[in-house]
Amino acid sequence: MQKELFEVPVLYCNTDKATLRCAVAEDATGLELVVVDKNNSFYRTTFDVNSSLKKIKGDEKEWKAFYDSIIESCNSNDAKVVCNGNAEVTIGLAQFTVTKDASVKDGAYQMAQLLFDSINLRTDSKAATRFTEGLQKQEAELLRQVTAMEQEKRSLADMISFQEADEKANMEEYSTLQAQLSEITERWKVFCAENGKDPEAEDPDAPIEPDFSKPIGRRGTAQDCRKHDEELLRLAKSKFCPAENETVQTKALEGDNDNWLRVIRPYTKSQYDEHIKALPEGARAQCMKVIDKMDQWDYDVWVLQDLADKGSLFYTAYSVFCYWDFFRRFKIDEQIAMNFFTQVEAGYHACPYHNSMHGADVCHVAQYILQKGGLKEKAELTDEDCFATVVAGMIHDYDHPGLNNNFHVKIQSYLATLYNDRAILENHHLAEIFDLCKDPRFDIFHGFSDEQRRDVRETMIEMVTGTDMGLHAKIFGAWKRRIKQDHDLHKKKETQRQALVMAIKMADISNCGRPTFLYLRWGMKLIEEFFMQGDNERHRGDPVSPFMDRAAPSMSKSQIAFMNFVVVPMYESIAEYLPDMHFSVDHAEENKQYWNDNDDSV
Ligand SMILES: [Zn+2]
Secondary structure, eight states, X not given: OOTGGGGOOOEEEEOSSEXXXXXXXXXXXXXXXXXXXXXXXXXXXXXXXXXXXXXXXXXXXXXXXXXXXXXXXXXXXXXXXXXXXEEEEXXXXXXXXXXXXXXOSOHHHHHHHHHHHHHHHHHOHHHHHHHHHHHHHHHHHHHHHHHHHHHHHHHHHHHHHHHHHHHHHHHHHHHHHHHHHHHHHHHHHHHHHHHTOOGGGSOTTOOOOOOTTSOXXXXXXXXXXXXXXXXXXXXXXXXXXXXXXXXXXXXXOOSGGGGGGSSOOOOBHHHHHHHHHHOOSSHHHHHHHHHTXXXXXXXXXXXXXXXXXXXXXXXXXXXXXXXTTHHHHTTOOHHHHXXXXXXXXXXXXXXXXXXXXXXXXXXXXXXXXXXXXXXXXHTTOOHHHHHHHHHHHHHTTTTOOSSOHHHHHHHTOHHHHHTTTXXXXXXXXXXXXXXXXXSGGGOTTTTSOHHHHHHHHHHHHHHHHTTOGGGXXXXXXXXXXXXXXXXXXXXXXXHHHHHHHHHHHHHHTGGGGSOHHHXXXXXXXXHHHHHHHHHHHHHHTOOOOTTOOTTSOOHHHHHHHHIIIIIHHHHHHHHHHOGGGTHHHHHHHHHHHHHHHSOOOO
């Protein structure tokens, strides 16, 4: 609000043709002019200080001088009014066009009313207070809007800086790949020359993909366990399971009970506090800030991926195991667990979306739903159920080729034949993991009895196959019917597992329930993966699947439909059972609104 404006009193002036009133507008946005002419017609217009009034004032004059000249002219009746449809008003040198208000039948009465109101305002202290309160409310509202806009500005700035970091990393990777490509091309040319082949005869645009007509070989790395930041693991471990005393750190390993100390010796609580305090700013400190958020919704795998040598899955899995104290609870050999995490991480492809970061993300969210979401308590889940959930989360898209089940069915791939077109990839993720665990170096289940192993395996199979969106209607329908009856899911293994399937399904599409900038980061990656499948289909001469055509993007339409028909109903019904998860519905609604405001369809 403009300070000078408030020094303008209510001014009246009479000309031979009309009566004129000039005062601060009720909403304090500018100067209001009111005119009543001889025919009793009424004219009224507010001149906004930021637009029309500014124009009338001109650039030369200061506001104070401008208002002073208006006041002086009014007080000395130096005003002219010409009424011809509108009222053309001249006050001193300033010219105003005041619009006729035909809805007012008795202009003089209305003018008298205004006069009465302003006298009232001066003499009636309550009216004056009401007026001031009105202004204060407006001010508070404006301030609120400013704060909201500042917040939005900050989150946009965040998003931009993330994108810049992303772009930089992509460019670096791109140049590494370029260098590798030119080396391979050279070797290819030499090979062709030696074997009498024509290097130009190959199709350079052919998408590179595994031969889907054969079983896909085991992925993973040659090393059992990846390179890792031992101090970071030590801090993560000490945060969640600190050593009871200093002897724990030095004693020699004796047996199964010490399995949890096989690799990393944790600090005691007080040592941990000291180390955290002394931790210099940098990548490790940033990673610890993420790990600190284990039971918060804004745990950020993107930061871990960038700062911990692409290890978001490895470090998340390790930290989650410490958080749930699984190493001790199930006597798991820490080295075997670290080998397992390494192989799981390496088994994810470098797809835009279905990569190891997605595995890390789903692992984190699934355990969030168990703990903070209240599922463990409400469904009275066992430790084995929680273990199965965490592991199912991290492996649920293992060896995902970035091409979906429909694609496999369409090209009749080896996997489609093997699994008879039923939950093809989901079966594959599970089978590969259980096969991996036949090797004792990677057997994450080695501490279990046969019965525990069977139980965990069944839960994991139920959960991971449940992530097949082709089964969504069936699974979700059964869930809705079940919770309509009652919420006593804890009474049967079958209904406990039903709840666990819903938890991993929610975790799998939890991007939609994240703050908008994170949701968009994931969304852009997913659409890129869709487009790559579309490219692949086009190259094969097949029709391009809906929403996968790069040439006809329709992310807004597909996302709004997905939100309306899948995400929001599912989140709402989960929140009905777990009220602590309700906040995700609000995020989903906000994200839907984003696409309503930013339609990208052509
Ligand atoms: Zn997934």
